[in-house]
Amino acid sequence: MPDAVMETRHLVKQFPVEGSRDVVHAVSGVDLIVLRGETLGLVGESGCGKTTMGRLVLRLIEPTAGEVLIEGRDLGALSKRELRRVRSELQIIFQNPFASLNPRMSVEEILRRPMEIHLRISAAERSRRVGLLLEQVGLREEHRNRFPHEFSGGQRQRIAIARALAVEPKFLVLDEPTSALDVSVQAQILNLLKRLQRDLGLTYLFISHDLSAVRHMSDRIAVMYLGKVVETSASETLFNDPQHPYTKALVSAIPVTNPRLRRERVRLTGDIPSPIHLPKGCAFHTRCPFVMDRCRTEGPVLQETGGSASHLVESHLVSCHLVDPA
Amino acid sequence: MALLQVTDLKTHFFGRRGVTKAVDGISFDLERGEILGIVGESGSGKSVASLSIMRLVDHPGRVVGGSVHFEGRDLLKLGREEMRTLRGRRMSMVFQEPGTSMNPVLKVGFQIAEAIRSHERVSNQEARERTMDLMELVGIPDAKRRIDQYPHQFSGGMLQRLMIAMGLALSPSLIIADEPVTALDVTIQAQILDLLRDLRDTTDAAVLLITHDMGVVAETCDRVIVMYLGKIVEEAPVAELFDHPKHPYTQGLLGSIPKIDEKQEWLAAIPGTIPNPLEVPTGCRFSNRCPQVMDVCHHVSPELQVVGPGHRVACHLYGETGTVDADA
Numbered sequence: 001m002p003d004a005v006m007e008t009r010h011l012v013k014q015f016p017v018e019g020s021r022d023v024v025h026a027v028s029g030v031d032l033i034v035l036r037g038e039t040l041g042l043v044g045e046s047g048c049g050k051t052t053m054g055r056l057v058l059r060l061i062e063p064t065a066g067e068v069l070i071e072g073r074d075l076g077a078l079s080k081r082e083l084r085r086v087r088s089e090l091q092i093i094f095q096n097p098f099a100s101l102n103p104r105m106s107v108e109e110i111l112r113r114p115m116e117i118h119l120r121i122s123a124a125e126r127s128r129r130v131g132l133l134l135e136q137v138g139l140r141e142e143h144r145n146r147f148p149h150e151f152s153g154g155q156r157q158r159i160a161i162a163r164a165l166a167v168e169p170k171f172l173v174l175d176e177p178t179s180a181l182d183v184s185v186q187a188q189i190l191n192l193l194k195r196l197q198r199d200l201g202l203t204y205l206f207i208s209h210d211l212s213a214v215r216h217m218s219d220r221i222a223v224m225y226l227g228k229v230v231e232t233s234a235s236e237t238l239f240n241d242p243q244h245p246y247t248k249a250l251v252s253a254i255p256v257t258n259p260r261l262r263r264e265r266v267r268l269t270g271d272i273p274s275p276i277h278l279p280k281g282c283a284f285h286t287r288c289p290f291v292m293d294r295c296r297t298e299g300p301v302l303q304e305t306g307g308s309a310s311h312l313v314e315s316h317l318v319s320c321h322l323v324d325p326a
Numbered sequence: 327m328a329l330l331q332v333t334d335l336k337t338h339f340f341g342r343r344g345v346t347k348a349v350d351g352i353s354f355d356l357e358r359g360e361i362l363g364i365v366g367e368s369g370s371g372k373s374v375a376s377l378s379i380m381r382l383v384d385h386p387g388r389v390v391g392g393s394v395h396f397e398g399r400d401l402l403k404l405g406r407e408e409m410r411t412l413r414g415r416r417m418s419m420v421f422q423e424p425g426t427s428m429n430p431v432l433k434v435g436f437q438i439a440e441a442i443r444s445h446e447r448v449s450n451q452e453a454r455e456r457t458m459d460l461m462e463l464v465g466i467p468d469a470k471r472r473i474d475q476y477p478h479q480f481s482g483g484m485l486q487r488l489m490i491a492m493g494l495a496l497s498p499s500l501i502i503a504d505e506p507v508t509a510l511d512v513t514i515q516a517q518i519l520d521l522l523r524d525l526r527d528t529t530d531a532a533v534l535l536i537t538h539d540m541g542v543v544a545e546t547c548d549r550v551i552v553m554y555l556g557k558i559v560e561e562a563p564v565a566e567l568f569d570h571p572k573h574p575y576t577q578g579l580l581g582s583i584p585k586i587d588e589k590q591e592w593l594a595a596i597p598g599t600i601p602n603p604l605e606v607p608t609g610c611r612f613s614n615r616c617p618q619v620m621d622v623c624h625h626v627s628p629e630l631q632v633v634g635p636g637h638r639v640a641c642h643l644y645g646e647t648g649t650v651d652a653d654a
Contacts, residue, residue: 045511045512045513045514046511152599152600154599155599182367182368182538182600183367183538183539183540183579183582183583184367184578184579184582184595184596184600185595185599185600186582187581187582187583187593187594187595187596188595188596188597190584190593191592191593191595194591194592209511209512211512211586212541212583212584212585212586213584215584215586215589216584216590216593236589239586249513250512250513252516253512253513253515253516254512254541254586255515255516255519255539255540255541255542255544255545256541256544256545256586256587257540257541257544257568257580257583257585257586258544258568258587259544259545259564259565259568260565261544261587265516265520267516267517267520268513268517269467270467271481271483271484271514272481272511
């Protein structure tokens with residue numbers, strides 16, 4: 001049995017469309033496993049369901065069907081009190097550090113509040129921990145009594161990280177944590193997140209549209225398209241040997257910072273279809289350069305390519321009729 | 327002679343708390359058919375520079391010095407009416423958020439045709455035919471049907487194609503594209519960048535591409551200018567810049583980006599944060615974050631000097647030039 005911190009089983013989320021009986025198929029049956037101490041990258045373009053996945057995993061929203069297991073416990077089966085206790089082990093870092101910090105609270109209050117709710121420690125101990133957290137994220141003691149508006153975007157994201165760490169979580173959802181930041185500051189925050197993971201033994205679900213950042217951070221990667229995982233493998237394998245045509249297109253569309261490597265791209269035509277009226281068969285068939293008759297009627301299943309992997313870490317799953325032996 | 331020649335351009339913003347020198351004396355040329363990238367982070371002045379060239383800077387900002395020669399005329403000396411004729415006809419602009427640049431209650435075809443009719447005396451029928459051709463040129467499938475649709479019926483990528491079609495309507499010789507793909511998904515980004523390159527090849531228009539993304543620069547541009555806090559710190563042909571970046575800021579920017587073709591444990595981040603534009607360091611503006619800072623950097627502002635063919639850099643590491651900062 002792999003040592004999974006988080007696992008989803010056939011997770012489904014549909015949102016109602018106002019004034020209609022239609023639904024938005026945001027997540028359509030996703031199985032994910034995140035192992036202890038690793039980073040699982042979740043990538044895809046807008047509307048693929050990756051942000052909804054992050055919310056579902058923390059049970060910030062209720063799934064339509066399926067389960068989320070945290071260290072083997074089904075979140076949906078927990079009582080309110082139990083859920084609250086488990087929540088302190090799960091934290092999230094949001095994209096926009098300008099919206100996620102209360103402007104009326106000082107840094108000290110922002111960091112103390114989650115401890116008051118979740119940790120049974122004295123006021124003196126809380127105050128000591130605030131100092132420790134500031135140091136851990138590269139802020140200084142003098143920042144303790146300042147307010148969010150006095151900080152730059154990068155520093156605010158450091159405060160948000162310190163707040164998440166305040167309750168000693170095991171598992172963090174990082175939802176586009178650097179997308180709102182300048183390039184030179186992004187690198188600082190990615191380095192910080194990596195160092196914290198190493199020092200504190202954290203487990204990450206790293207959600208991003210930025211494939212370079214995802215590759216840099218992740219041990220394994222899952223690619224989503226229209227609510228489904230289309231491919232998942234070790235990070236290196238995904239970039240060196242992508243199997244799904246969508247993954248191939250994504251990887252070849254990444255702007256490479258080497259002008260000598262301007263390459264021929266796997267060009268996708270058209271746009272992502274509406275998640276309200278999903279295409280029949282494989283959801284990608286409307287844009288796939290290798291589409292076959294079968295793809296228009298029959299949806300492929302996520303399955304192991306190239307033999308059986310003995311361990312999840314080596315597993316390379318693809319959902320495409322091209323790699324389907326049948 | 328270059329199509330566009332910007333000389334010592336200065337645009338300042340006069341706020342209540344002081345003057346922000348958003349663009350502080352930049353000079354560069356752009357040749358016909360060339361794609362020049364201006365890259366920088368927030369506060370670098372790259373967007374203000376492009377707005378200054380188009381004469382679209384609003385109060386409290388003002389162009390306070392320099393000249394912008396375009397097709398032989400100084401744009402900063404033209405009257406409002408002359409400038410209006412020039413915009414659209416000879417130069418056009420493509421913005422980051424394609425959705426906000428269109429009127430939501432008018433059909434897209436009407437809006438593009440209107441751009442043509444407001445500058446040229448053509449019949450409705452002819453304007454409509456040219457609109458259809460433009461939509462096909464920028465790769466909008468089924469143009470015949472889509473010409474009569476409204477903006478909300480288009481995706482972000484298709485809207486950006488429409489904006490580019492509108493920009494091309496009068497065959498301008500200069501297109502200024504300000505973060506044209508930043509709001510788009512990566513597969514759509516690639517399509518739009520390919521389109522810009524194809525259009526340059528077929529129409530010979532010059533493109534000034536404003537971006538924060540070094541990847542976009544590497545994929546699209548012929549030449550690059552790197553800006554930091556209102557000044558040009560480096561300028562080079564694209565391959566030269568990526569092979570031999572000279573300025574510590576350029577080196578830091580490139581080191582900050584996770585490489586897609588090799589695995590690194592740590593990124594070479596630039597320490598510190600971009601200063602508040604009202605509290606710009608004296609001497610070299612990068613001196614408070616520079617890993618190779620020297621004494622001279624704190625009080626002498628370095629000038630651009632040639633370090634190779636088409637390669638200029640403003641840094642004291644390559645010989646001391648420049649002016650002592652008055653405040654130092």
